[in-house]
Amino acid sequence: MKKITRMLTNICSNDLIKSKDFYTKLFDFEVGYDSDWFIHLVSKDKKIELGIIDQTNEIVPKDFQNPPQGFYITFVVDNVDEVFEIATSENFDIVREPEDTFYGQRRLLLKDPNGALVDISSPIQGFTS
Numbered sequence: 001m002k003k004i005t006r007m008l009t010n011i012c013s014n015d016l017i018k019s020k021d022f023y024t025k026l027f028d029f030e031v032g033y034d035s036d037w038f039i040h041l042v043s044k045d046k047k048i049e050l051g052i053i054d055q056t057n058e059i060v061p062k063d064f065q066n067p068p069q070g071f072y073i074t075f076v077v078d079n080v081d082e083v084f085e086i087a088t089s090e091n092f093d094i095v096r097e098p099e100d101t102f103y104g105q106r107r108l109l110l111k112d113p114n115g116a117l118v119d120i121s122s123p124i125q126g127f128t129s
Helices: 016-026 080-090
Strands: 009-013 029-034 038-043 049-054 072-076 093-100 105-111 116-121
Touching: 009 016, 016 029, 016 038, 016 049, 016 080, 049 080, 080 093, 080 105
Parallel strands: 009 049, 072 116
Antiparallel strands: 029 038, 038 049, 093 105, 105 116
16 A cells, blocks of 8 residues: 555636635635645645646646536534634625534535535534434
8 A cells, every 4th residue: 555645635726816715714724835827725734735726727637627526625624603604704605504414514515716515514512323
């Protein structure tokens, strides 16, 4: 088995600034690198990384220069309702307001500026399955 030393998710974007604002306003990301074709976001504790790349950049194969589909990104946070308040105040695209799930999570669904589904969840205190 090969050891993984790092994992970075990159989102193809047609508006880097909007995408950067979306993720930095909702989560504790800091900008590690910022250019006209790529933005690297890093959580303040340096454990989570997210890349945002211009979907028309030459390093993105032509067949993949479309809005994202067929996957979603999940962020687990302490309080999903706080994220919902930010999303509401920023007029972000809310797919589903926070609701409790059968599997012990409180879950909010947003659509990021690129069309990617973003699942934001918090464990429900005292939940036992």
